[in-house]
Amino acid sequence: MTIKILNALLAIIGGIGGAMILFWLLNKLAESLKGRWEDRVKPWVFAGPAILAIGVYLIYPAIVTLQYSFANEDATKYVGFNNYKDLLTDATFLSVLFNNLLWIIIVPALTVALGLGVAVLADRLRPKGEKLSKTVIFLPMAISMVGAATIWRSIYEYQPKGSPQTGLLNAIMGVFGKDPVYWYQIETWHLNSLLLMVILIWTQVGYSMVLLSSAIKGVPEDTIEAGRIDGAGERRIFFSIVVPQIWPTVVTVFITVLIGVMKVFDVVYVTTNGAFNTDVVGRRFFYEMFTNQNSGYAAAIVVLLMIAITPVLVYQVRQFRAEEANR
Amino acid sequence: MTTAVPPSTDAQVIRQSKAGSGPGSATWPVRIFVTFLCLIWLIPVLGLLISSFRTRDAQFNSGWWTAIANPLEFTQWTVNNYAQVLTTNDSGINMGQAFINSFIVTVPATVIPILIAAFAAYAFTFMEWKGRDLVFVIIVGLLVVPNQVALVPLLKLYSSLGLNGTFLAVWLAHIGFGMPLAVYILRNYMSSLPKAVIESAKIDGASHFTTFWRLIIPMSTPALASFAIFQFLWVWNDLLIALLFLGRGENTIATVALQGLQGQTGQGRELIPSAGFITIIVPLMVFLSLQRYFIRGMTSGAVKG
Numbered sequence: 001m002t003i004k005i006l007n008a009l010l011a012i013i014g015g016i017g018g019a020m021i022l023f024w025l026l027n028k029l030a031e032s033l034k035g036r037w038e039d040r041v042k043p044w045v046f047a048g049p050a051i052l053a054i055g056v057y058l059i060y061p062a063i064v065t066l067q068y069s070f071a072n073e074d075a076t077k078y079v080g081f082n083n084y085k086d087l088l089t090d091a092t093f094l095s096v097l098f099n100n101l102l103w104i105i106i107v108p109a110l111t112v113a114l115g116l117g118v119a120v121l122a123d124r125l126r127p128k129g130e131k132l133s134k135t136v137i138f139l140p141m142a143i144s145m146v147g148a149a150t151i152w153r154s155i156y157e158y159q160p161k162g163s164p165q166t167g168l169l170n171a172i173m174g175v176f177g178k179d180p181v182y183w184y185q186i187e188t189w190h191l192n193s194l195l196l197m198v199i200l201i202w203t204q205v206g207y208s209m210v211l212l213s214s215a216i217k218g219v220p221e222d223t224i225e226a227g228r229i230d231g232a233g234e235r236r237i238f239f240s241i242v243v244p245q246i247w248p249t250v251v252t253v254f255i256t257v258l259i260g261v262m263k264v265f266d267v268v269y270v271t272t273n274g275a276f277n278t279d280v281v282g283r284r285f286f287y288e289m290f291t292n293q294n295s296g297y298a299a300a301i302v303v304l305l306m307i308a309i310t311p312v313l314v315y316q317v318r319q320f321r322a323e324e325a326n327r
Numbered sequence: 328m329t330t331a332v333p334p335s336t337d338a339q340v341i342r343q344s345k346a347g348s349g350p351g352s353a354t355w356p357v358r359i360f361v362t363f364l365c366l367i368w369l370i371p372v373l374g375l376l377i378s379s380f381r382t383r384d385a386q387f388n389s390g391w392w393t394a395i396a397n398p399l400e401f402t403q404w405t406v407n408n409y410a411q412v413l414t415t416n417d418s419g420i421n422m423g424q425a426f427i428n429s430f431i432v433t434v435p436a437t438v439i440p441i442l443i444a445a446f447a448a449y450a451f452t453f454m455e456w457k458g459r460d461l462v463f464v465i466i467v468g469l470l471v472v473p474n475q476v477a478l479v480p481l482l483k484l485y486s487s488l489g490l491n492g493t494f495l496a497v498w499l500a501h502i503g504f505g506m507p508l509a510v511y512i513l514r515n516y517m518s519s520l521p522k523a524v525i526e527s528a529k530i531d532g533a534s535h536f537t538t539f540w541r542l543i544i545p546m547s548t549p550a551l552a553s554f555a556i557f558q559f560l561w562v563w564n565d566l567l568i569a570l571l572f573l574g575r576g577e578n579t580i581a582t583v584a585l586q587g588l589q590g591q592t593g594q595g596r597e598l599i600p601s602a603g604f605i606t607i608i609v610p611l612m613v614f615l616s617l618q619r620y621f622i623r624g625m626t627s628g629a630v631k632g
Binding site: 005008015019024042047049075123124130133149154164202207214266282286306313316 | 360388565
């Protein structure tokens with residue numbers, strides 16, 4: 001144990017110290033160059049290590065992943081589009097895609113709507129009440145999905161009929177004289193998936209609330225005042241004046257949650273591990289890569305995920321360009 | 328996403344106080360609704376906390392909410408769950424060890440990327456060079472790219488290098504995966520700093536290296552703090568990368584250990600709530616004490632793919 005902690009300390013000191021010495025040495029080297037060359041080399045000294053880290057850990061592996069997606073399970077032979085064909089004709093994988101689609105349709109929209117609701121309503125409380133209620137809603141953001149799934153056991157847990165129920169939901173069922181339900185097994189109307197979504201929404205609403213609340217507070221008062229003079233009611237003011245002005249933030253929150261949902265893994269892995277028709281792309285990817293050891297399928301799944309994310313990526317870059325132009 | 332949100336200021340809060348929507352204007356239905364929502368948000372956490380202090384018998388023979396009705400029934404309470412889960416126990420999962428490992432993984436994986444990213448952010452903000460804008464646009468695009476794209480080749484690479492199961496493997500992975508966001512947050516912040524200060528330093532003959540250490544780093548503290556909190560929470564709460572590269576051996580971290588414990592059906596099942604609480608307490612404390620910086624980071628457009 002002590003050895004481990006010493007190792008970690010060494011890593012911190014060595015990592016930071018090493019990086020500092022590296023930067024210092026490279027900088028000295030660049031300074032020893034003549035005139036124009038110094039100015040040319042220096043930016044690469046400063047930005048180089050970061051670019052290297054991104055290249056080695058994201059860009060290069062992404063290219064290799066693309067390559068693997070056209071190869072067999074241990075990446076020893078090219079198989080053309082077979083991995084994609086296999087996946088897209090496999091009924092279980094198609095239901096995985098459908099489940100993910102449900103997550104995509106439901107979670108971002110509900111997260112934005114709930115966050116907006118809390119932001120608007122909490123603003124009307126007295127400052128103390130506002131701060132307290134916002135902290136409570138925001139709190140789960142700090143909790144890992146594993147932690148959140150553990151926490152929600154106190155609500156969803158199931159004990160066989162006859163024994164005392166230890167999950168709140170089944171206790172409520174008991175009050176109404178109904179039999180206890182093993183919630184994670186109920187596939188009707190995808191109820192089990194919906195219950196898992198609740199856990200994710202529980203952790204995300206705080207994020208949506210904070211961003212939207214700060215956007216609402218940034219809406220200029222005179223625009224609202226003008227609406228009031230024209231005789232608009234509170235509801236009309238909110239939907240016709242406030243919402244259009246906070247729309248960019250609504251889109252931001254929506255897309256951020258959307259990306260998170262597209263690659264959702266932890267919450268499904270910890271609760272059902274994909275059983276009872278709750279599987280999603282992120283969990284299936286992990287299964288193919290780690291349990292099934294089929295790097296071809298795993299890579300093909302990631303490439304499909306990447307294709308689905310590309311529109312968001314394009315939007316992100318465009319948005320950034322537009323903002324830079326306004327700087 | 329890149330859309331910046333104006334941070335709320337006290338002036339704005341006060342400004343809103345007139346008319347029918349300002350602070351204190353809430354009607355009873357609004358108050359009741361918000362209180363109700365807060366209760367829903369807290370009840371699951373309360374359930375976990377109460378269960379974690381109840382004996383095995385109490386946990387399985389009555390719901391945790393019954394403890395609220397008769398808290399004075401002392402036979403149900405125990406701290407033994409914590410004592411057991413933090414040391415070796417029947418389940419074979421040692422949370423105490425995993426808890427310390429979480430720190431060992433998280434601290435270097437938080438501190439080291441900051442230094443590297445700060446240098447890069449300086450180059451992107453205060454230096455003119457060919458390819459600068461293109462490289463930065465690529466970094467902006469990478470913000471939304473999920474880490475999954477890198478995992479299959481990395482797993483292969485690590486096993487051929489014998490790195491799987493070592494702390495070095497996860498440190499490096501988190502440094503790489505956290506880098507786009509770190510550079511992005513720090514560069515955005517640095518480009519809002521007054522250019523005049525840097526210009527005058529240049530005229531005084533200060534080199535880039537000196538300007539960076541003496542001026543830019545001290546001025547960028549809020550952004551450095553924002554990123555540090557984000558990265559700390561992400562690394563501490565991560566399951567996927569730790570599961571892949573550290574596994575369930577002696578180097579396992581709290582989230583992976585807690586996930587392993589969920590599979591317990593017999594012995595050790597009563598330890599799940601206390602293990603859960605041990606896993607979430609550190610991020611909760613970091614979060615509550617540094618909430619201000621966290622919110623600032625979020626409103627300045629932090630998102631991780």
